[in-house]
Amino acid sequence: MVPNIFSAGLDITEFYQKKPEETDAFWRTLQDVFLRLYGSKLVTIAAISGHSPAGGCLLAMACDYRVMATGKYTIGLNETLLGIIAPFWFIETMKNTIGHRETEKSLQLGKLYSPEQAENIGLVDQICPPDDVLGCARKEMVKWLKIPDHARILTKQLMRNELINNLSSKRKEDIYNFTSFVQKDSIQRSLGLYLESLKKKKS
Ligand SMILES: CCCCC/C=C\C/C=C\C=C\CC(=O)SCCNC(=O)CCNC(=O)[C@H](O)C(C)(C)COP(=O)(O)OP(=O)(O)OC[C@H]1O[C@@H](n2cnc3c(N)ncnc32)[C@H](O)[C@@H]1OP(=O)(O)O
Numbered sequence: 322m323v324p325n326i327f328s329a330g331l332d333i334t335e336f337y338q339k340k341p342e343e344t345d346a347f348w349r350t351l352q353d354v355f356l357r358l359y360g361s362k363l364v365t366i367a368a369i370s371g372h373s374p375a376g377g378c379l380l381a382m383a384c385d386y387r388v389m390a391t392g393k394y395t396i397g398l399n400e401t402l403l404g405i406i407a408p409f410w411f412i413e414t415m416k417n418t419i420g421h422r423e424t425e426k427s428l429q430l431g432k433l434y435s436p437e438q439a440e441n442i443g444l445v446d447q448i449c450p451p452d453d454v455l456g457c458a459r460k461e462m463v464k465w466l467k468i469p470d471h472a473r474i475l476t477k478q479l480m481r482n483e484l485i486n487n488l489s490s491k492r493k494e495d496i497y498n499f500t501s502f503v504q505k506d507s508i509q510r511s512l513g514l515y516l517e518s519l520k521k522k523k524s
Contacts, residue, residue, distance in 0.1 A: 322368060322370050322454075322455060324371060325371035325394070326371045327367070327369040327371050327372060327396075328372075328381075329374065329377060330378075331375065333516055334516070335347045336499075336503045337512045338513075344500045344504065348495070348499040352488065352495065354380075355379065355383055356488065358384070359481055359484070359485060360485045362477075364386075364462060364466060364473070366384055366386045366387070366458045366461055366462050367380070367384040367388070368454045369388065369396065369454070370390050370454055372395055373394070373396040374396070374397065374398075375407075377396070378397055378398050378415075379411050379414060381396065382414045382418045382444075385477070386446050386447075386458075387444070388448070388449055388457045388461065389445040389447070390436065390449065390450070390451040390454045391437075391448050391450055391451065392451055395435060396434055396439050396444060397433040398427065398432075400428070400431060401430070401431035402431035403511060404507075404508065404511030405502070405511070405512075406502070408498070408499065409487075410488045412424065412428060415427065415428070417484065447461070
C-alpha cells in the first residue's frame with residue numbers, strides 16, 4: 322500500500338503522443354482489468370490510502386466495499402477537468418455506486434470529493450485514519466467472509482451482470498471510440514497541457 326496515493330488514475334503518457342495500435346492495446350488491458358475486478362467472485366475491498374482520481378476512482382468503485390483514509394485526499398471522476406470524457410462503463414459504475422443524479426453532477430463538474438464528502442454521498446463506505454485503513458478494511462472483510470459464498474456470489478452477479486455483459490458485447494466499439502477520441506489534435510493538446518500543469522505544480 323502506497324501512503325498518500327491509492328492510484329493517480331490512468332497513466333496519461335500511455336495515450337499521449339502514442340500510435341493508435343498502442344492506445345488500442347492500452348484500453349483493451351484496462352477493460353480486462355475492470356471486467357475481472359468488477360466481476361470477481363472474491364470479496365474485494367478497496368483500502369484507499371490517499372488520492373484516487375479518475376481511473377483510481379473506477380478501480381475503487383469496482384470493489385465491493387471502500388474504506389478511505391481521512392486527510393487532504395480526493396476521490397472522483399475528474400475527466401471533464403482534463404478535457405476528456407468518462408466512457409459509458411465508468412458512468413454506469415458510478416451510477417451503480419452513488420445514483421443517477423449525483424453521478425450527473427459529479428461527472429459534468431469533474432468533481433473530486435474529500436473523504437468526508439465521499440462518505441456522505443456513498444462513494445466510499447467508511448473513512449478511517451490513514452494508519453488504520455488496512456485494519457478497517459480487514460475488519461470489514463471478516464464480516465463479508467461470514468456470508469455463505471454461493472449466495473453472496475449469485476447476488477453480486479445479479480447486481481453486476483448487466484454492466485459486465487453490456488461492456489463485454491461492446492468492447493471493440495469502445496476501443497475504437499477511445500482511440501479515435503484521444504487521437505484528436507484538440508484532445509492531445511489538452512492532455513499535453515494537463516501533463517505540463519502536473520509537472521509545474523510539482524516544481
Ligand atoms: C465518445 C467516446 C469516448 C470514449 C472515452 C474517451 C476518453 C476517456 C479517456 C481517458 C480516461 C482517463 C481516466 C484517467 O484516469 S486520466 C488520469 C487522471 N488522473 C489525474 O488527473 C491525477 C493527476 N495526478 C495528480 O493529481 C497528482 O499527481 C496526485 C494528486 C495523484 C499526486 O500528487 P503528488 O504531488 O504526490 O505527485 P506529483 O508530483 O504530482 O506527480 C508525480 C509525477 O507523476 C506524474 N503524474 C501524476 N499523475 C499522472 C498520471 N495520471 N499520468 C501520467 N503522469 C502522471 C506527474 O506529472 C509527475 O511526473 P514527473 O514530474 O515526476 O515526471
